Amino acid sequence: MAGRQPEWARLTSFAQSQEPAATLGIVWGRRRVGKSYLLQSLVDRTGGFYYGAVRGSSAEALRELGEQLGNFQGAAAPLALETWDEAIRALLALGRERAIVIVLDEYPYLLEHTPELDSIIQRAFSPRGTARLESRARLILCGSAISVMSQILSGTAPLRGRAGMDLRFSPFDFRAARELHGIADLRTAFRTYAVIGGVAAYAREMSNSDLPSGPDDFDDWMCRRVLSPAAPLFSEVPLLLSEDPATAQARKINLYHAALAGVATGHHAHGKLTRYVKIQGASLSPIIEALVEAELIDRLQDPLRDNRPTYHPADPLIRFYYAIIRRHRVRLARHDAATAAIWSQAISTFDSQVVGPSFESAARYWVSHFASPATLGAAPELVGPTTVAVPDGRGGELDVVAAGHGAKAPGDRPVHAIGEAKAGQRITERHLRRLEGIRAALGTRAKGAKMLLFGADFSPEICSTAARRSDVELIDLERLYTGS
Numbered sequence: 029m030a031g032r033q034p035e036w037a038r039l040t041s042f043a044q045s046q047e048p049a050a051t052l053g054i055v056w057g058r059r060r061v062g063k064s065y066l067l068q069s070l071v072d073r074t075g076g077f078y079y080g081a082v083r084g085s086s087a088e089a090l091r092e093l094g095e096q097l098g099n100f101q102g103a104a105a106p107l108a109l110e111t112w113d114e115a116i117r118a119l120l121a122l123g124r125e126r127a128i129v130i131v132l133d134e135y136p137y138l139l140e141h142t143p144e145l146d147s148i149i150q151r152a153f154s155p156r157g158t159a160r161l162e163s164r165a166r167l168i169l170c171g172s173a174i175s176v177m178s179q180i181l182s183g184t185a186p187l188r189g190r191a192g193m194d195l196r197f198s199p200f201d202f203r204a205a206r207e208l209h210g211i212a213d214l215r216t217a218f219r220t221y222a223v224i225g226g227v228a229a230y231a232r233e234m235s236n237s238d239l240p241s242g243p244d245d246f247d248d249w250m251c252r253r254v255l256s257p258a259a260p261l262f263s264e265v266p267l268l269l270s271e272d273p274a275t276a277q278a279r280k281i282n283l284y285h286a287a288l289a290g291v292a293t294g295h296h297a298h299g300k301l302t303r304y305v306k307i308q309g310a311s312l313s314p315i316i317e318a319l320v321e322a323e324l325i326d327r328l329q330d331p332l333r334d335n336r337p338t339y340h341p342a343d344p345l346i347r348f349y350y351a352i353i354r355r356h357r358v359r360l361a362r363h364d365a366a367t368a369a370i371w372s373q374a375i376s377t378f379d380s381q382v383v384g385p386s387f388e389s390a391a392r393y394w395v396s397h398f399a400s401p402a403t404l405g406a407a408p409e410l411v412g413p414t415t416v417a418v419p420d421g422r423g424g425e426l427d428v429v430a431a432g433h434g435a436k437a438p439g440d441r442p443v444h445a446i447g448e449a450k451a452g453q454r455i456t457e458r459h460l461r462r463l464e465g466i467r468a469a470l471g472t473r474a475k476g477a478k479m480l481l482f483g484a485d486f487s488p489e490i491c492s493t494a495a496r497r498s499d500v501e502l503i504d505l506e507r508l509y510t511g512s
Contacts, residue, residue: 031204031226032062035197039070042193043129043166050120050163052153052190055170056177057197058323059271060229063170067131076129076166077122081137089138090115097122112142116152116159123165130165136173136273150186168193175274175321199343200226201397202390203509213242214505215484218451220246222378222386223254224261225344234260251367255353255360262360265349272322278315283307287315288341291325292350293381296338296413331410331431332470334438338413344386351381379452387451388413388427390508391482395430395447400512403501405478406444409433418469426466428480435473442473445501447480455483455490460500482508 042053057063064080071078077100079093093115094107100122101107109115122128132138138145149169152159171177181188200208202218205226211217220240224230231239240249254261269275269284278284283305290304301316302309316339319325323342330336341347352374353360359370395404396411408430415425428447435441446466448459463479470477481490482503494500503511 030208031200032066035195036066038193038195039066042168042195043070043074043076043127045127045166045192047192048164050123050153050160050165050167051192052149052187053166053168053193053195054177054180054187054191055168055193055195055197056174056180057172058174058199058227059172059268060227060234061197061199062228063172063197064133065228067133067168067170071129071131074129076131077119078131079133081132081134083137083140086112086141089141112145112148116148119167120152120159120163120165123163127164127166129168131168131170133170135169135171136176139176146180146186150190153187153190173272174323175272175318178321200228201393202226203398205231206509209239211239211241214509216240216243216246217509218387218390218505219383220249221390222344222383223250223348227343227345230261230264230345234264247368247371251371254348255367255371257361257365261345262353265346265353268322268324268343268346272324274318274322275324278318283312283315284319287312287319288324288346289350289354291319291339292341292347294385296340298337298339301339328412329410330414330438331412331429332414332438332441332443340385340389344382347385348378348382352378383451387482388449391428391447391449391480391503394482394503394508395428395445395480398512399430403478403480403512404430404445405476406430406432406442408444410441416466416469418465420465427482440473443467443470443477445478445480446470446474447482449482451484453483454485454487455481455502456487457489457493460490460493 045051055063055067068078070076079096081089090109094109097118098106107118109118119130122130151157154160179185181191181194202221205221206217208228209217209220209231211220235253238253240246253259256262269281275284286305287301290301295301295304298309302312305312320327324346325339326342327337327339356370356374359365360367392411395408401407410431410433412429413425413427414429426446427449429443430445431441431443433441446463448463450459459481460479467474467477467479476499478499478501480501480503484505486502486504491502494502
């Protein structure tokens with residue numbers, strides 16, 4: 029249950045609800061983040077019923093569900109389910125004698141062959157429906173197809189207003205991931221996070237629970253568990269594209285790969301991404317929307333400018349795949365590949381294009397979720413990257429801006445803090461002078477704004493400066509992982 033205590037508490041609360049009628053819950057989130065593990069644990073502990081759907085026909089699913097229901101009830105023969113109306117009634121009937129958790133996992137697979145299933149469940153859960161009122165079933169619909177599950181309770185969808193729980197699972201953040209990974213050395217913990225992120229299965233099943241024990245083991249782990257063609261992580265990202273309906277049916281899947289590669293290698297703005305993929309912006313927009321909908325990339329809004337979003341990989345493994353694996357895939361796939369030598373050549377790219385951007389993302393997350401108001405000067409309302417023009421040329425991209433809503437125009441929003449994150453550089457007075465120039469260029473709205481310097485190594489001079497200045501904050505790995 030490492031890192032999943034809030035989700036577990038919500039699930040057990042739903043299961044133990046004193047509601048006298050049947051209730052409906054939705055559980056969703058991307059694959060391999062631990063949804064099924066927790067739901068199966070919940071079913072095991074409460075004596076519930078779990079059905080994991082597979083892709084196939086409606087007749088297959090009804091036959092399999094009938095067999096499992098028959099076994100669960102100790103019947104002499106499988107239940108004969110001819111329609112999904114019968115199936116839902118049979119499931120709710122399990123709750124006539126006691127409250128019982130019922131899980132339909134991979135629910136989008138059922139919708140593929142029975143798109144009206146939402147409406148069938150809606151009818152069963154109507155306020156005065158006999159099947160609902162005579163049952164204490166706790167029915168949970170679970171799925172990993174983000175583009176499908178995110179719409180189940182939205183707008184005019186049949187199940188809108190019917191669910192008493194809408195629980196979304198996200199990958200672990202870098203702090204929870206370290207708890208899951210069990211890595212004591214902070215630098216190794218972050219470098220590992222920059223590869224596999226916070227997806228539970230990447231650290232367990234797909235790595236066989238074999239993670240680097242420290243800096244001396246990191247390179248060997250990379251070769252044996254990530255860069256080997258026999259390693260599941262080696263081909264994970266192309267599979268992610270094929271699993272969500274938003275991208276699985278794409279006619280030109282190569283353009284989706286190109287867009288992901290562009291985002292992963294630093295082409296974050298729409299214009300830069302258009303030039304990288306080399307298609308018109310109007311043609312690129314639906315591709316970006318599909319990737320955002322499938323949660324393969326994140327859209328970050330600029331805190332200081334409207335309608336100027338940037339795009340970033342939603343998962344560190346996506347960044348790693350396109351920066352390292354895809355670039356060297358042919359060489360790595362050879363049966364006699366010199367994996368260690370290829371990795372040695374790729375380390376500098378890993379540090380600059382994988383660890384560095386991951387560290388910037390972690391810095392923004394820290395500001396949003398862990399930094400205290402005293403550190404920032406105020407509670408952050410808008411956090412993201414931006415670009416600032418500075419006369420001396422030391423402006424450009426700014427990794428972190430924490431701003432407030434207190435203005436009508438985005439350009440007038442008060443700036444509480446600005447920050448720079450450098451994973452692979454020693455932080456010196458030079459970095460502070462750059463932030464001072466940017467703060468001055470932002471004008472009166474940034475007067476007194478805190479200046480945040482994130483890094484793993486700080487010069488004695490910058491440490492001395494920060495000690496005597498209240499507007500300078502140094503955030504090293506220890507503070508990033510444990511402080512505020």
